[in-house]
Amino acid sequence: MTTTTSAAVEVRSLRRRYGSFEAVRGVSFDVRRGELFALLGTNGAGKTTTMDMVAGFGRPDAGNVRVLGRDPYSERRVLRPRLGIMLQEGGLPPDLTVSESAAMWAGTLTDPRPVVEALDLVDLRHREHVRVRQLSGGERRRLDLALAVMGRPAVLLLDEPTTGLDPENRRNAWQMVRALLADGVTVLMTTHYLNEAQELADRLAIMHRGEVVTAGSTAEVVAQHPARIIFGLPHGVDLPALPGLRDPYDGEHGPGRVTLRTDDLQDTLTELLGWARRHDIELAGLEARPASLEEAFLAVAESEEVPA
Numbered sequence: 001m002t003t004t005t006s007a008a009v010e011v012r013s014l015r016r017r018y019g020s021f022e023a024v025r026g027v028s029f030d031v032r033r034g035e036l037f038a039l040l041g042t043n044g045a046g047k048t049t050t051m052d053m054v055a056g057f058g059r060p061d062a063g064n065v066r067v068l069g070r071d072p073y074s075e076r077r078v079l080r081p082r083l084g085i086m087l088q089e090g091g092l093p094p095d096l097t098v099s100e101s102a103a104m105w106a107g108t109l110t111d112p113r114p115v116v117e118a119l120d121l122v123d124l125r126h127r128e129h130v131r132v133r134q135l136s137g138g139e140r141r142r143l144d145l146a147l148a149v150m151g152r153p154a155v156l157l158l159d160e161p162t163t164g165l166d167p168e169n170r171r172n173a174w175q176m177v178r179a180l181l182a183d184g185v186t187v188l189m190t191t192h193y194l195n196e197a198q199e200l201a202d203r204l205a206i207m208h209r210g211e212v213v214t215a216g217s218t219a220e221v222v223a224q225h226p227a228r229i230i231f232g233l234p235h236g237v238d239l240p241a242l243p244g245l246r247d248p249y250d251g252e253h254g255p256g257r258v259t260l261r262t263d264d265l266q267d268t269l270t271e272l273l274g275w276a277r278r279h280d281i282e283l284a285g286l287e288a289r290p291a292s293l294e295e296a297f298l299a300v301a302e303s304e305e306v307p308a
């Protein structure tokens, strides 16, 4: 029997404690079919613990996880052929070579990619005869990634997949993930690289102290934080009242340099430009930009709300 649900991964009110410490405190999110959902968060926020439960390795104390409509813990055998998992610890036998490891893993799968194809995907073919223990950290990570996609999974779980990769290999990994997404694979990924989330994620959630603090598309998450307009103003000129501003204005960029923080970039900018034109005032070095994902992340990381 197949169960149909609209989301590939459904996480509802998930809780997990280690002893008396509650690491995951009521986390909910959906990963839609064919999208990449990024879980971001501060160190110790509970991302890996959440991933473990989605992978079916850890059992929730409360709440629910469904992957392709199945419970990943109790129905792990049914789900396994459709799930690709790359967690933080690879745990491969250190004395096997790269191709022996890949062949051993392929032997446990129903419809594996050929070993050479999987190694080519992560650019490791030239290292096929090297023992796992002799690989660099980044090469080991890439081997883990090759094994995660070897079984042609419908859902891929990647816990910090590009940590330790150099910039070129990180970009190669992104390309591979993009190709998988184009094939309809659903990806749930954690990362500490905000540009990685910005490059790859359709939607994301930012976790802090066991909770999801904010979630949505990158644009939605960023839109919750003020945009900035920065310019130089001739000496002795005062700004008019402008719509959308949080503060009247502040001069954090030094004398004559003004920074406005606005919740409505278009409105504030339109008014500002109209005013400058009418009074023939030059706004020197004018810059306008929305908040960045980094600003949104830092706002979450610095928030002191302690969950009840």
Ligand SMILES: Nc1ncnc2c1ncn2[C@@H]1O[C@H](COP(=O)(O)OP(=O)(O)OP(=O)(O)O)[C@@H](O)[C@H]1O
Residues within 6 Å of the ligand: 018, 023, 041, 042, 043, 044, 045, 046, 047, 048, 049, 050
């Ligand atoms: N086996 C364990 N026993 C006790 N506490 C644990 C265990 N595993 C994780 N924790 C604690 O649970 C919290 C969440 O850990 P988790 O690894 O899920 O966070 P994370 O968001 O993945 O962090 P990071 O970004 O640093 O990898 C942390 O405070 C961690 O110390």
